Amino acid sequence: MTQGVEPSDNVPLADYLALLRQIAPAAEAGARDYLAAFARRCGRPLTPTELRRAMADGDGDPALMALIRANHLGDRAGREQLAGQIRCPGKVAR
Numbered sequence: 001m002t003q004g005v006e007p008s009d010n011v012p013l014a015d016y017l018a019l020l021r022q023i024a025p026a027a028e029a030g031a032r033d034y035l036a037a038f039a040r041r042c043g044r045p046l047t048p049t050e051l052r053r054a055m056a057d058g059d060g061d062p063a064l065m066a067l068i069r070a071n072h073l074g075d076r077a078g079r080e081q082l083a084g085q086i087r088c089p090g091k092v093a094r
Contacts, residue, residue: 013048020055030068031055037067037083063087 011019013035021028031051038046046054054061063085070078 011048011052013051016048016052024068024072026072027055027068029071030064033067033071033079033083034061034064034086037063037086038088040083041086042088061087 017028017031020031034054035046035051054064059065063082066082066085067079070076070082
């Protein structure tokens, strides 16, 4: 194993999303919303490692956690509003 690389850093995005779906369908749906919003706002796709960190670091990225909750509650308007709160690392969002 390469030093500094965790095994979960090598999990393909589709596999990670499938694992989220097994845990809770709202987690997968929220992650998919987060991925789409990140790509729109930041001009690039989120990597699987970045998604994992957004999910797991501390209490998780607040926008991602809120998107998961909005999916759980079926709050479509909330999901759309939250998508506009995604932060782009290192630059101003579009």
